[in-house]
Amino acid sequence: MNNVFDKDEIIRxxxxxxxxxxxxxxxxxxxxxxxxLLDFPKNGCVNINGDVxxxxxxxxxxxxxxxxxxxxxxxxxxxxxxxxxxxxxWRLSQYFSFDDESQLKxxxxxxxxxxxxxxxxxxxYRLKKIPA
Numbered sequence: 839m840n841n842v843f844d845k846d847e848i849i850r851x852x853x854x855x856x857x858x859x860x861x862x863x864x865x866x867x868x869x870x871x872x873x874x875l876l877d878f879p880k881n882g883c884v885n886i887n888g889d890v891x892x893x894x895x896x897x898x899x900x901x902x903x904x905x906x907x908x909x910x911x912x913x914x915x916x917x918x919x920x921x922x923x924x925x926x927x928w929r930l931s932q933y934f935s936f937d938d939e940s941q942l943k944x945x946x947x948x949x950x951x952x953x954x955x956x957x958x959x960x961x962x963y964r965l966k967k968i969p970a
Contacts (some may be wrong), residue, residue, distance in 0.1 A: 859922035
C-alpha cells in the first residue's frame with residue numbers, strides 16, 4: 839500500500855488546491871456567490887507557480903486542470919469552494935488516479951494518527967500543519 843501513496847505528494851495536493859482556489863477568488867473578486875457560483879465565469883484560467891491552470895464550473899464546484907505534454911492533472915473542487923483547506927477522497931482519487939478508496943482512506947487515516955491531517959468526516963480531511 840505505501841508504495842502507491844506518497845505522504846509528501848498528498849500534502850502538496852492540499853497546498854495546491856488551496857492555492858488554486860485562492861487564485862480563483864483573487865482573479866474574480868466581484869464573484870461572491872460561493873454556494874452556487876452563479877456569478878463565476880463558466881471557464882477561465884489562473885496562474886500558479888508559473889503554470890496556467892484552466893478551470894470549468896460545474897454544479898457547485900470548479901474543476902481545475904493542467905494540460906502538459908505528458909500528463910493531465912485535475913483538481914476537482916466539487917464542493918466546499920469556500921473551504922479550500924478541505925480535501926476529500928474524491929479529489930485525491932481524481933488527481934492521483936487512485937482506484938482503491940479503502941486503501942486511500944487507510945493511508946489518510948494513518949496521516950491523521952501521525953498528526954499530519956485532521957479528519958473532518960468520513961471522507962473529508964484538513965492539513966493539520968502547513969509545512970515550512
